[in-house]
Amino acid sequence: MSQQTVIERVDVQGAAVYIGDRDDGTSEYSTNGERIMGWLCDGWRYRFNALRSRRYIINSDRTHHPLSTNPDERSVKTMRVECSWIAAMPAMVIQSPERVENTQWFSAIARRKTNLAHHRRMGRLPSFISRKHNDQTFACWHNKGANANYHQVNRNHGIVEVKGQNPKEHREHGTRFTIRIHIRVSQPIRDYTAIRVNWTRRTLSFTNTPLPLQHEPTGRKLGIDVGVAHAATQSDGIMLDLPKHKLDRIDREIRRRQKAMNRKAQASGKSRKQYVKDGVSKRYQHEREQVRQLYAKKKRIITDLYQKYTTHLVKTCDMIAVEALRTANMTRRCKPKPDPQHEGAYLPNGQSAKRKLNRSMLEASPSTLRAMLEYKTTLTPDCTLIEVNPAYTSQTCNQCKHTAAANRESQAVFHCQNCGHMENADINAARNILEAGLKHLRSTDGASHEPTTQDMPPASRGRHAVVSCKPQHLV
Structure with missing residues (x-):
């Protein structure tokens, strides 16, 4: 976890920083x-x-099978001698890629093993960092105050100081320098172990552990059903909705700018792929950056609400x-349906109708x-999170436990064909989820905080904390 702040400006105190040799050797x-x-x-990217x-x-x-035909086995010391642009790099900056790269690589290996065990796509292994396609970023260890020290200036502003020194051969403009990164903060900065700077987005993140929430036992137990029409529906009838008016306004602006990008690509007489490959205009770059910022704004609105x-x-x-x-x-794509009467042709498979549902599900x-x-909940011992099997929660009557697909008349209406019970379908599902959670909690006798897993297996198999709401005679 981390605390993210906004970079306002950067200045340098002390010596002028030696950043390498020019082509003429100066x-x-x-x-x-x-x-x-x-x-x-x-x-940092070169070392990574x-x-x-x-x-x-x-x-x-x-x-x-090596990733590179020419692996670089040089140490930091050797690289400082052979590469002039790294000679004055602060030690806590040039040493940080080793741990970051190691963690990223082996996390991907573990994730691929988990996906394979759960019969999912393994996913790609991480590759090299590109200056063109990736954000400009670097990390610096704090190391108990050795570098990247933070100083509070006032309530909403602070300064992070990254210190370094020029090599002995290049000290005619001074020896020690301090890079002062001025940031805007919204809360007190907790103890941290490192900083991560994203210079493309002008953000600085402090790597630290989040504080546990203040929780007083209330005895309240809640079931939550998530969906598209309502982002979350509680078993007590309360619903959480996304700010659709804001999100729709952002979507309209995104579409308008994307159409402008298409017009510029068409005016060049090339395909859009070739136009981007050969180099785009400044106006196209501006529109593309605005679209990226709009997508980021949309994500921030949803994240803040959650x-x-x-x-x-x-x-x-x-x-x-x-x-x-x-x-x-x-959100998986529908399987294609080949047309038996026409070779190479396909029948409608419902993908066009499902595309909007997929988009809404990914947005929620x-x-x-x-x-x-x-x-x-992991940081709060007095609060327990239980994940239950979602199978049949939307088709099971909360009153008589009758399960049938016909019970769900529409997205919003649940009408039991057995007992006639009628209520909002999302609330009925949330109450089924609560009952399944209470059933599992009773089986553990409430002895400890129920552990949750990062990758839940499919509903049809697995021995994890998954409880089916389907009646026993239908299992």
């Missing part, structure tokens, strides 16, 4: 904050890619039961809501 120095931040990002070049993939026949909602739930509930939904499975992002509840 030394280059700079005190420009923009230039120095780009230099730090380039040096050198470490990544040593990796290899084990093929099915157990042979090693953060406030989940914090409220953890503070006021002793037990929360949610569905173990797999968004990837729910139920996995984000569950992930927030997971880490917040």
Whole structure:
């Protein structure tokens, strides 16, 4: 976890920073904050890619396939001597790629093993960092105050100082320098172990552990059903909706700018792919950046809503039961239907109708809501999170337990064909989820905080905390 802040400006105190040799062999120095931040990002990326070049993939026949044909085995000391643009790089910056790259690589290996065990796509292994396609970024260890020290200036502003020194051969403009990153903060900064700067987005993140939420036992137990029409529906009848008017306005602006981008590509007489490959105009770049910012704004609105909602739930509930939904499975493409009468042709498979549902499901992002509840309940011992099997929760009557697809008359209406019970379908499902969670809680006797898993298996198999709402005679 981390605390993210906004970078306002960067300046340099002390000596002019030696950033390497020019093509003619003369030394280059700079005190420009923009230039120095780009230099730090380039040096960090160079060291990261050198470490990544040593990796290899084990093929099915157990042979090693290296990622690079020319792996870089140089140490930091050797690289400082051979590469002038790294000579003055602060030690806590140039050493950080080793751990970051190592963690990223082996996390991907573990994730691929988990996906394979759950019969999912393994996913790609991480590759090299590209200056063109990836954000400019670097990390710096705090190391108990050795570097990247934060100083509070006033209530909403602070300064992070990254210190370094020029090599002995290049000290005609001074020895020690301090890179001062001025940031805007919205809350007190907790103890941290490192900082991560994203210079492309002008953000600085402090790597630290989130504080546990203040929770007073209330005895309240809640079931939550997530969906598209309502982002979350509680078993007590309360519903959480996304701010559709804001999101729709952003979507209209995104579509308008994307149409402008298409017009510029068509005016060039090339395909859009070729136009982007050959180099786009400045106006096209501006429109593309605006679209990226609009998507980021849309994500921030949803994340902010979920953060406030989940914090409220953890503070006021002793037990929360949610569905173990797999968004990837729910948004999977429909299987094609070949036309038996026409070779090479296909019959309608419903993908066009499902496209809007997939888009709405990905926008609501139920996995984000569950992930927030997971880490917040883990930090709060008095609040338990239980994930239950979502199978038949929307078809089972909460009163008589009769299960039938005909019970769900529409998205909003639930009408039991057995007992005649009628209520909102999402509320009925949330109450079924609560009952399944209470059933599981009774089986554990409430002895401890119920552990949650990051990757839940499919509903049809697995021995994890998954409880079916389907009656026993239908199992």
